Amino acid sequence: MRLRAYRFCVAFAIAALVFPFSLELLAARTIPPLFVLAPGGNSIKPVDSGWREVSDWLVGRKYAVLTFDDGPYGHGVDEHIIGILRKHHAHAVFFLVCSHITDSTEPVLDELKENGDLIGNHSFDHLKLTYLQEADLQHEIDGCSQLLAKLSGRRPYYFRPPFGMTSPLVTQSVHAAGMKQMLWNANSEDSWMTKPEQILYWSLEETDNHSILLLHDKPATAAVLDQVLTQLEQRGFQFVLPDHPPFK
Incomplete structure (x- = not known):
């Protein structure tokens, strides 16, 4: 005994x-696990769970996807955001509006590639796609993909409809253009809030494990992004990219 x-x-x-x-x-x-879009396209899920899910839970580790809409903005804003991401060893999906690409903002695409970020399609003119006919949809969706492929050498793998407005016809057009539709389940509210402290509050409040966080490529967001990432990291978050074709 x-x-x-x-x-x-x-x-x-x-x-x-x-x-x-x-x-x-x-x-x-x-090294984070591999993630894919969850059904519905507004969050991510790990390809393999099991022991890794247990170990992440034990140490309080969480994962989120950072996404930036409506770029390129120009005036150094894009470069500032990329610099903050680089500081945090983070990557993001940038959903670009093709009509925003000019001679002065086109170099941003090369910087995104160099930083290892994903270039996504946010339509050609940022219209409400659910009101458009099929021919116009093709221009807004596939037309933008063709331009992005021409300028960056990579055809976008992810599409985000402006305002999050989608429909069966929009989804069909996205799939026909060889893309997956990515929405979001965490909103920084920076599309209408202008105070950095408000953007910080909602980014922290909304982001949960496996979230896709909606941000915008704009000065107010750039000004508070370092605080957002720092405080999310303090809560155990790592920033990941969903599954995508290999970079060339």
């Missing part, structure tokens, strides 16, 4: 020493 009690005490002491060290090892893992 005494021998059993002794063995139990020894085992408990070893576990008490090893368990914190094991958690440190788990927390030190930096």
Whole structure:
């Protein structure tokens, strides 16, 4: 009986020493799992779960996708956002509006590629696509993809409809253009809020594990982005990209 009690005490002491060290090892893992869009396209899900899901839970690790709509903005705003992402070793999906691409903003596409970010399609003219006929949809969706492929050398893999307004016909046109439709389930509210502290509050309030966070390529967002990423990282978040064709 005494021998059993002794063995139990020894085992408990070893576990008490090893368990914190094991958690440190788990927390030190930096390579995130592979994610794909969840059904509905407004969040992500891991391709493989199992032990990794348990280890993430033990150390409080979470994952989110950062997305920026309506770029390129110009005037150094895009470059500022890319610089903040680089500081945090983060990548994002930039949904570009093709009519916003000019001689002065076209170099932004090369910077996004260099930083390892994804260039997404946000339509040619940022119209409400649900009101358009099929021919006009083709221009707004596939026409923008063709231009982005010409300028960047990569055809977009993800599409986001302006205002999040979609329909069966829009979805069909997106798939016909070889893309997947990505929406969101976390909103920074920066499309209409202009104070950085408001954008910070809603970004933190809305973002949960496996969220897709909606942000916009604009000065107010750029001004508070470093705080947003810092505080999300303090809450255990890593920023990931969903599955996509390999970069060339």
